[in-house]
Each structure stands twice: as structure tokens, then as C-alpha cells.
Amino acid sequence: ESVDQVVEEMHKAKAQGADVVEVRLDCIKQFQAHQDLEIILKSKPLPVIIVYRPKCEGGLYEGDETARLEALRSALKLGADYVDFELKVAAELMSKQNKLHCGGTKVIVSCFLDGVTPSKEELSNLATHMKATGADIIKIVTSASNITELARLFHLLSYSQMPVVAYAVGERGLISQLLSPKFGSTLVYGSIEGMAVPGLPTLESLRKVYKVEHINSDTTVFGLISKPVGHSKGPILHNPTIRHMNFNGLYVPMFVDNLKEFFEVYSTPDFAGFSVGFPYKEAVIQFCDEVHPLAQTIGAVNTIVRRPSDGKLIGYNTDCEASVTAMEDALQECQCINGEKSLVSPLAGKEFVLVGAGGAGRALAFGAKTRGARIIIFDIDFERAKMLAHAVSGEARPFGDLPYFQPEKGSILANATPIGMHPNKDRIPVSEVPYLK
Numbered sequence: 001e002s003v004d005q006v007v008e009e010m011h012k013a014k015a016q017g018a019d020v021v022e023v024r025l026d027c028i029k030q031f032q033a034h035q036d037l038e039i040i041l042k043s044k045p046l047p048v049i050i051v052y053r054p055k056c057e058g059g060l061y062e063g064d065e066t067a068r069l070e071a072l073r074s075a076l077k078l079g080a081d082y083v084d085f086e087l088k089v090a091a092e093l094m095s096k097q098n099k100l101h102c103g104g105t106k107v108i109v110s111c112f113l114d115g116v117t118p119s120k121e122e123l124s125n126l127a128t129h130m131k132a133t134g135a136d137i138i139k140i141v142t143s144a145s146n147i148t149e150l151a152r153l154f155h156l157l158s159y160s161q162m163p164v165v166a167y168a169v170g171e172r173g174l175i176s177q178l179l180s181p182k183f184g185s186t187l188v189y190g191s192i193e194g195m196a197v198p199g200l201p202t203l204e205s206l207r208k209v210y211k212v213e214h215i216n217s218d219t220t221v222f223g224l225i226s227k228p229v230g231h232s233k234g235p236i237l238h239n240p241t242i243r244h245m246n247f248n249g250l251y252v253p254m255f256v257d258n259l260k261e262f263f264e265v266y267s268t269p270d271f272a273g274f275s276v277g278f279p280y281k282e283a284v285i286q287f288c289d290e291v292h293p294l295a296q297t298i299g300a301v302n303t304i305v306r307r308p309s310d311g312k313l314i315g316y317n318t319d320c321e322a323s324v325t326a327m328e329d330a331l332q333e334c335q336c337i338n339g340e341k342s343l344v345s346p347l348a349g350k351e352f353v354l355v356g357a358g359g360a361g362r363a364l365a366f367g368a369k370t371r372g373a374r375i376i377i378f379d380i381d382f383e384r385a386k387m388l389a390h391a392v393s394g395e396a397r398p399f400g401d402l403p404y405f406q407p408e409k410g411s412i413l414a415n416a417t418p419i420g421m422h423p424n425k426d427r428i429p430v431s432e433v434p435y436l437k
């Protein structure tokens with residue numbers, strides 16, 4: 001909001017790993033164009049993009065248009081590395097004075113589109129129109145309402161003959177930003193710590209989790225299909241593992257609204273595999289070409305591999321073994337006698353109270369059954385609880401009875417509901433845990 005703050009934040013951006021920093025003049029209070037720009041450009045620790053967004057283009061500037069353009073011209077004269085002109089203004093300036101440039105400054109011509117991302121053809125026409133302004137770089141930002149729209153932006157990036165930045169903002173648009181270097185984007189925008197910008201990833205996540213500097217056209221993409229998806233720890237788990245294996249791959253959160261449309265659009269070998277999260281673990285089976293027998297028995301898939309030889313999607317269930325062995329390890333640690341582990345599963349004969357009979361719950365129930373546990377199932381949908389209970393020779397109870405349920409000593413409670421998911425991490429499906437008393 002002040003020039004001093006701009007200077008301070010530019011240094012922070014550099015320390016946090018930015019290559020270039022964007023300065024929004026419209027955010028500076030009592031902005032004095034020439035004087036303030038001189039200070040900013042003299043003290044810049046990094047190349048600077050100067051932006052002065054008017055209200056009608058989503059910025060904060062409400063004043064006179066001549067003064068705004070004068071300020072942008074000053075930025076050009078004072079040697080800003082990049083100046084960002086909105087398409088409308090750029091086109092007008094071009095028609096009047098036949099040039100946007102000054103000195104070595106590069107001009108970014110930008111365009112923000114609300115609503116549905118335009119078709120490939122419309123985007124291509126728009127890019128041609130933007131290029132005609134004499135821009136060095138064109139920047140198109142949309143607000144995607146569906147992850148499938150992003151493929152049009154990837155297409156634009158891949159086929160562009162000039163430097164382009166193209167991405168969609170928001171949870172559904174996130175992968176367009178993370179994957180844009182794969183398709184040739186010139187810049188990836190991230191927000192610096194303490195200054196979250198709605199719709200943008202943090203600079204820290206770009207550098208530390210996704211390491212965007214290593215992404216190139218050969219990068220293989222893996223993703224988590226879920227809705228919501230932002231809560232997942234998958235990216236911070238899988239990306240370091242992929243790098244550790246020296247594999248050129250990336251794991252990204254994919255906010256999916258419609259499975260059918262998703263698989264139709266993301267069908268190339270570049271998208272080599274998927275994790276499947278809430279609420280799609282059961283529904284996704286119909287989109288797999290082959291399903292592993294365990295996943296078939298459970299009726300849920302949480303991992304899909306695109307077979308390189310023929311591109312077919314093969315569905316697996318890793319939840320079952322993973323969750324059951326995790327519980328066994330924890331119980332074994334408590335029960336270890338003289339440092340020796342018993343060969344019998346600590347779940348054998350135990351009362352196993354499962355809350356939630358969806359995709360995750362099904363894997364847990366089948367896993368517990370293979371270890372000889374006695375399974376009791378609660379679900380808000382009693383019919384669903386009964387069906388699963390039948391499949392694992394367990395017992396279904398009405399969800400309303402859960403608060404009154406008297407567990408036996410050593411009983412295990414498994415929560416396979418979305419209750420307790422981010423942001424309400426403290427919540428559990430029972431009002432209090434009598435087991436702990």
C-alpha cells in the first residue's frame with residue numbers, strides 16, 4: 001500500500017525465490033507517479049513488471065484514464081523491465097501512436113476473461129488480435145468453472161508462436177498455473193508469503209512443492225481427482241518422492257466436477273496416472289478399462305495407472321492394505337511382548353467400528369475382514385451401511401445410534417466419513433469418545 005512496503009516486499013519476493021516481481025501501482029495509496037516509480041525502479045532487486053489496473057479490469061484504480069496512462073508511460077521511460085497494458089488500452093495506443101514500446105522495456109498485453117473459458121478457436125483469434133498490438137508477451141487469464149476448460153489454455157500455450165502467459169484462476173484453475181511451464185508459458189505467477197492473492201498459488205508452493213523451474217514439455221503428470229481437493233497432502237508427499245526417484249514427473253491436485261468429461265479430455269499419455277479421492281472412489285470404476293480383482297471385490301478404486309503399452313486405465317485399491325497395515329503397526333507397537341511381534345494380526349477378533357460406508361469405508365471394511373475383525377458399520381445412509389455389512393459379514397446400525405453405542409474394551413473406531421476433513425479438522429463423527437475416558 002506504500003512505496004516503502006513495495007520495496008520491502010520486492011526484497012521478500014527475491015528472498016522467497018521469485019525471478020521477476022509484479023508491482024501493482026493501483027494498490028499504492030496516494031500514488032505519486034514519477035516520484036514513486038523512480039524509487040521503486042531504483043531499488044528493485046529483481047526485474048519488475050509494472051501494472052496499474054483500473055477498476056473495470058479488476059484493479060483498484062478509479063481515477064482519470066489519462067493520468068493512469070501517463071504513469072505507465074513514465075514506467076516505460078524510467079526503464080521498467082516490463083509494463084503491462086490491458087488489451088483495450090494497448091489497441092487504442094497502437095492505433096493512435098503506432099507503438100507501445102520505449103527503450104528496452106518489454107510490453108505485456110493482458111486480457112482477463114470472466115465466465116467460461118472461450119473455445120480453442122476463440123482463444124486463438126484473441127491471441128492474434130493481442131499480438132497485433134505489438135506486444136512482446138501476451139497474457140490471458142480466465143476463471144474456469146470446470147477443469148476440462150483448461151485444456152483450451154494448454155492448447156493455446158502449446159501452439160503459440162510468441163511468448164504467452166495463459167492460466168485460469170481459482171481451485172479449478174490451479175493446474176493450469178502449475179502445468180503452464182510444461183506447455184510453454186513464459187511466466188508462472190505466485191503470491192508471496194503474507195500477501196495471498198485470491199486464485200494464485202503461493203510462491204513457496206511453486207518453488208518448494210511443485211518446483212516449477214524443473215517442469216518442461218517432457219514432464220509426466222499425475223494428479224489427484226477429488227472434490228474438494230485442496231486439503232490433500234498428496235502433493236507434498238508424492239512430489240518429493242518423484243524427485244527422489246529422479247523422475248521427470250509432477251503430482252497435482254485436480255478439482256474434478258464430472259468424471260466422464262474429465263477422462264475424455266485428459267486422455268493423453270502425458271497424464272499417466274491418478275489418485276482418486278472423495279467422493280469418486282466408487283464412481284470411478286466405470287471409467288477404468290480394467291480393475292484389479294481386490295479393487296473389484298471392494299468396489300472402490302483409489303489409484304489409476306495409464307498402461308503405457310496401450311493407454312488403458314487400470315484401477316487399483318491401495319487404501320485397503322495401507323490402512324489396515326497402518327492400524328496393525330500401531331496396535332502391534334502397543335502390544336509387543338518382549339520385543340517380539342505376534343504372527344496373528346492384532347485386529348483378529350477385535351470389534352471394528354466403521355463410520356462411513358463410501359469408497360474409503362469399503363476398503364477399510366474389506367481389509368478388517370481379511371484380518372478376522374468383527375465389523376460394525378454406521379453410515380447416514382442406512383441402506384448403504386447394510387449393503388456393506390452384508391458383503392463383509394458384519395452388522396449395520398442406524399447412524400442415529402452412534403452416540404449411544406457402547407464399545408467393548410479395545411474396540412477400534414475408524415472414521416471414513418468426510419467429517420474431520422479440512423478445514424474442520426477437529427471434528428469426529430462421535431460427539432465424544434467414550435473409549436478414551
Ligand SMILES: O=C1C[C@@](O)(C(=O)O)C[C@@H](O)[C@@H]1O
Binds near residue numbers: 226
Ligand atoms: O484416501 C486417499 C487420500 C487421497 O484422497 C488424498 O486426498 O490425497 C488420495 C487417495 O488416493 C487416497 O486413497
